[in-house]
Amino acid sequence: MKFQLACGDVMPGCPTTFSESSRDALMSAVAGHAAQEHGITQITPEVAEAVSAQVRQVD
Template identity: 50%
Template sequence: MKTFACGDVIPGCGAHFSASEEDGIFAQVAGHAAADHGVTDIPPELVQAVRDRIRSS
């Protein structure tokens, strides 16, 4: 299982995500970024920041 906490990249955000694959995390995070943070064009630096903070359990 993979997990990601948005607050690890966006201070103060309490959203957490989990999925069996990294792609599942990114799908959830993309929706969350648009809906809750107004980010629809995600730069490569942000993708890498998320990737670096995805944890496996």
């Protein structure tokens, strides 16, 4: 099982993609990227919701 996310689905224009073996690992990778690349240092419930809505699970 892989958890995948294209940042561009949340942040239009961003080419970064993520692929992690757990949802927690994916969310922490996204959080680090969001802080570094998008200046988003607070993962609010709204941001977390927008991100998790775009997560794809691949067997």
